Amino acid sequence: MNELLKCIDLHKSFGRVDVVKGVSLSFHTGAFSSIMGRSGSGKTTLLHLLSALEAPTSGSIFFEGKEINSLNEDQLALWRREHIGLVFQAFYLIPTLSALENVAFPLYPVKVTPDERRERARARLEQVGLGHRLEHRPSRLSGGEQQRVAIARALINHPTLILADEPTGNLDKKSGEEILEIFSRLNREEGVAVIVVTHDSEVAAVATHSFTMVDGTLEDGKR
Amino acid sequence: MNISYLGSELLHRPRRSLAALLSMTFGVALLLSLQAYSNGYRLAARAPLAEIGADIAAQRQGKVPQAFEGILFPHSTAPIHSDEIDTIRRIAGVEDIGESVFFWDFEKSGFLVVLGLNPASKTGPARLGSAVLQGRFLGTGDHDVAVADATYARSNNLSAGSNVSIAGRPFEVVGLVDTSRIGQVANANLYIMVDDARALAHAAKNVMAVHDFRPTDANIVFIKANQAKVESVAQAVGSVLGSQALVSSAQSFSEVIGEAYGLVDRFSWLVGLAGLLVAVVGLVRAISSTLRERRRDIGVMRAVGWSRGDVSMQLTSEAVSLAAGGSIAGLVLALLVSRVLSLMRVSIPVPWELSPTPHFLPGGAVPMAVTISLSARIDPLPAALTVALSVLCGLAVGLWVSRRAAHIRPAEVLRSE
Numbered sequence: 001m002n003e004l005l006k007c008i009d010l011h012k013s014f015g016r017v018d019v020v021k022g023v024s025l026s027f028h029t030g031a032f033s034s035i036m037g038r039s040g041s042g043k044t045t046l047l048h049l050l051s052a053l054e055a056p057t058s059g060s061i062f063f064e065g066k067e068i069n070s071l072n073e074d075q076l077a078l079w080r081r082e083h084i085g086l087v088f089q090a091f092y093l094i095p096t097l098s099a100l101e102n103v104a105f106p107l108y109p110v111k112v113t114p115d116e117r118r119e120r121a122r123a124r125l126e127q128v129g130l131g132h133r134l135e136h137r138p139s140r141l142s143g144g145e146q147q148r149v150a151i152a153r154a155l156i157n158h159p160t161l162i163l164a165d166e167p168t169g170n171l172d173k174k175s176g177e178e179i180l181e182i183f184s185r186l187n188r189e190e191g192v193a194v195i196v197v198t199h200d201s202e203v204a205a206v207a208t209h210s211f212t213m214v215d216g217t218l219e220d221g222k223r
Numbered sequence: 224m225n226i227s228y229l230g231s232e233l234l235h236r237p238r239r240s241l242a243a244l245l246s247m248t249f250g251v252a253l254l255l256s257l258q259a260y261s262n263g264y265r266l267a268a269r270a271p272l273a274e275i276g277a278d279i280a281a282q283r284q285g286k287v288p289q290a291f292e293g294i295l296f297p298h299s300t301a302p303i304h305s306d307e308i309d310t311i312r313r314i315a316g317v318e319d320i321g322e323s324v325f326f327w328d329f330e331k332s333g334f335l336v337v338l339g340l341n342p343a344s345k346t347g348p349a350r351l352g353s354a355v356l357q358g359r360f361l362g363t364g365d366h367d368v369a370v371a372d373a374t375y376a377r378s379n380n381l382s383a384g385s386n387v388s389i390a391g392r393p394f395e396v397v398g399l400v401d402t403s404r405i406g407q408v409a410n411a412n413l414y415i416m417v418d419d420a421r422a423l424a425h426a427a428k429n430v431m432a433v434h435d436f437r438p439t440d441a442n443i444v445f446i447k448a449n450q451a452k453v454e455s456v457a458q459a460v461g462s463v464l465g466s467q468a469l470v471s472s473a474q475s476f477s478e479v480i481g482e483a484y485g486l487v488d489r490f491s492w493l494v495g496l497a498g499l500l501v502a503v504v505g506l507v508r509a510i511s512s513t514l515r516e517r518r519r520d521i522g523v524m525r526a527v528g529w530s531r532g533d534v535s536m537q538l539t540s541e542a543v544s545l546a547a548g549g550s551i552a553g554l555v556l557a558l559l560v561s562r563v564l565s566l567m568r569v570s571i572p573v574p575w576e577l578s579p580t581p582h583f584l585p586g587g588a589v590p591m592a593v594t595i596s597l598s599a600r601i602d603p604l605p606a607a608l609t610v611a612l613s614v615l616c617g618l619a620v621g622l623w624v625s626r627r628a629a630h631i632r633p634a635e636v637l638r639s640e
Contacts, residue, residue, distance in 0.1 A: 044638060053526060053634040074530040081528020088637060092523045094228075096235035101227065106527035107227040137235075153527065 003065070004029045004161060005050060010059035012045055019045045019087035020056070021120035021216040027209075029160065030191040032184065034204040037197075044165055046213065047197045051084055051163045052076040061216030064160075081106055081215070085154025085192075091137040091146040093153075099125060099145075100134040103152040124152035128182055151182055160164050162195045168203055180206050224540040232541055243509035247613055248556060250502020254495030254609055255557035255601050260564055260591065261491040263599035267313070267569045271408055271593045276350050277321065277445035278453045280408065280577060281311065281460045282469040286433040291329045291581070294337075294390050294427035295443020297435060297441055299469060299576035300325050305439040307463055310517035314459045316452030321347025322441035324420035325409060326430070327581065328390055336580065337389055338411035339420020347445035348409050352398045358383030358398030365416050371393040372402040375412040387413060390423055407573040407591045409443060417441070423539070469576050476571055499609070502549070503616045508622050510542050521628050522636035531629050538628055539621030546617020555574045559603055564599035571595070 006026035009177060012019050019042045027033055037043040048054035050061065052068055061068050068079060080086070092100045103121035112120075125131055128148040138146055147167060154162055164183070168176030184206060186192045204210050212219045233240045272278060285301020296302075312320055313425040324339035341350045342361040352360040356373050369389070371381050376399045381387065385396040394415060403408050424430050425438045429591070438440075448456040514521075524534050570592040578591060 048634040048638070051526070053637065054632075073525075074532070077525055077528050077530050080526065086526050092519060092526075092637060093340075094520050094523065096231045097228065101231065105228075105523075106227055109529050109533040114227070157528070 001028045002026040002032070003027075004063070005064045005195075007050065008060045008062075010046070010049055010061070011057045012049055012054065013057045020049065022059075022217050023213075023216075025211060025218055027161075027193060027195060030187065030193055031057055031209055032187045032194045032196075032207045033209040033211065034196045034198055034207035035213060036199065036201065037205045037209045038199055041213040043197045043199075043213045047163055047165050047195070048173070050195065051080060051086055053086075081110075081157055083160050085151075085159035085162040087147070087150050087154050087162060087164040087167050089169040091138070091143075091150045091170070093146055093149055095138055098135045098137055099130060099141065099149045099152075102138070102149050103156055105153060105176060106156050114142075121151075121152070124155050125149070127155070128152045142175070143171050144178060147171060147175070147179050148182065151179070155186070155192075159192065161195065164194065164196045166198055167196060168198070168200065176203070226535045228537065229544060233544065236516075239509050239513055239516075243506045243545040244549045244552065246502045246505025246509070246550040247546055247617075248502075250499040251553025251609055251613055252556035252560065255500035255554060255606060256560040256564070257495045257601040258605055259557065259561035259601045260597075262602065263264045263561075263567075263597040264477065264569070265473065267571055267595055269473040270595050271476060271571055271573050272445075272471065272473070274350075274404075274431030274593070275348055275408055275445060276346050277446045277462060278450075278472060279446040279457050280471040281444040282442065282448060282471075282576060283464050283466060284467040284469055284576075288429050288431055289432050291327075293330070293429055294326050294328050294423055295429040296326055296424070297434075297576075297579035297581075299579050301467065302434050302436040302440045302442050302443040303444055303464065304435075304437060306442075308406060308441060308444060309462055310463050311446065312445060314456055314463075315448055315495055316449040316456045318449060319344070319346040319447040321345075321349060321445035321447075322417060323347055323409060323443040323578075324424055324441055324446065325411070325443050326420065326424055326427070327579075330388070330390070332388070334581070335389060335413060336411040337413050337415060337420065337423075338409055339415050339417040339423075344445075347358075347443075348411075348414065351402070351404065351414065354401040356399045356401050358396070360398055360400065361414065361416055365397075367392070367394050367419060368397045370398045370400050370410050370414045371396050372410070372414075376401070381419045389413065389415070390427065392423065394419075400632040407593050408577045410578045441505070446527060471574065471577055499613070499616075503620065506542065506546060506549075506617065506620050507623075509545070509629045510538075510620055512623055512628060513541070514538075518631055518636045521631050522553035522633035525631075525633040526637060528594055532640040534628055535625035536624070538625050539618065542624060543614060543617040546613045546620070547610070550613035553605055553613075554601075554610060557606075561599045561601050564597055567597040567599075568594055569587045569597050625640075 004027050006110050007025050010023040025099050027177055035043050049056050103124050104117045107117045128151055130148050168179055187194050189212055282299055283301045283303055284299055287298045288295040297616050321344040326337055328335040328337055338348055342349050361370055369387055376404050381396050383398050387396055421438050424436055430436055453472055454474050457470050461468045461470045573591045
């Protein structure tokens, strides 16, 4: 398998607090990986660094062999749009938009016709089992449904990598299992690489590769 | 910019959208309504003279007659000499002049107010030519003929073909006119050719006893001026006629309308712009609160691949839409207000000097006024400018908010919330 994402000696500090301390690791195309760690271990910050939402204090990140640290903010936004799908614990759907519009949201600045945008969003919602909830606003969806909308949104641009931050953290056990099943299916059937950040060992068990973060450093390697 | 997202944001945050819209609506409506009110009074102030096709009436105060016998000039209509009229004609902005000779005639048989006019002139009482009720109006080349005011004719049993006497000289009445059609300025009982009036006045001992009236002079001059220069012309006419000048114009009428109008006229732009400023502050508050509410949404935009330009365009378009929508609603509201204001009737007092009647005669001391509907209209240019200014303010607010939004760090808002 090809190397998809690699980071070398990654550091991140907020003021005098070192949150990520010299992390080096790599992820391969089509892999399903997890980064486990307790609250405050620095795993979410590491995910933000990997998705370029946060700039590292030092160290390098390579995506498909190209260093992304040198890109400016708008270039990084474009990079995320083309290659990365992000899923958050709190879903972060736009409250004023319907499920369909939320899924199409990353396409709004892209030159595609409204019909094509709608069709692509509808297909993604059907893929996550929400074909019957197209026009519902987030406030009228359950937590599990909202997370499925967020996953559909992450998939709208056919990403090569999905980065998920505690995707089951706000869900009941059954909904959580459904979400993990969706990730597994995407990984298995579409070859989308998935990196899940979690504190839950049951979630981490679904991944084929697992890393553990303790106090800002990567402690463990492969499962 | 995405229109459907824009629509959703405006529609699904009704309190914020309404606050911004209403703020802009009332600001724009206040500005335009004040302008309409001010315009209405400005037009009303022009009405007394506009009814006779003039912008300025020039007179000069002179001596009081020694005796009230025969023909005499009221003290407000002393002679204006022909060389002075020529000087006035040459003032920049003067477009036309109507010369008149106004006098009273005290006879044993009764009292007459007579106005001599040039029927070929388009400025001044010659406009009565369009108010003939019977017979015909005066024409070029006429001599010793008169046109009678219909009310005067009725009370004196006159009709076309009757004869009247002015200072003992016979005149044939060739027509009757409705004097009310030219308002309350320079009203008379009989209208005659200006040359006949000059000859009569020059021969009148009670005129010549106190005035140096020459056969080419006039004592009321009506002036049509370039609309942009009316007040400067009025000022120049005053300088020509000297310290005894009595110059009436829209400005002088507006001064007698009332202090309230004066304040509105002077400060309408200022108050209106202050209102618009308050409206823009309302818009800023509404959009700022949006920014606070939507920090997380902006973080999501950046996280899913929107550039800063895309975010800026979206936020700016929201502010511009609210400003544009509010200003158009404000324009509609101002149109409604102006319709209501147009129901008002205003009374414009006409100074005694402009249509003098001896005080000792019945009705002579009764104040006169022209009463008209307030034509409170909204001019298209200020309306377009106001809407454009509002949209510009919306654009400025949108850009300002976008600058603030550019400082939002997605990792921060997507972590903490």
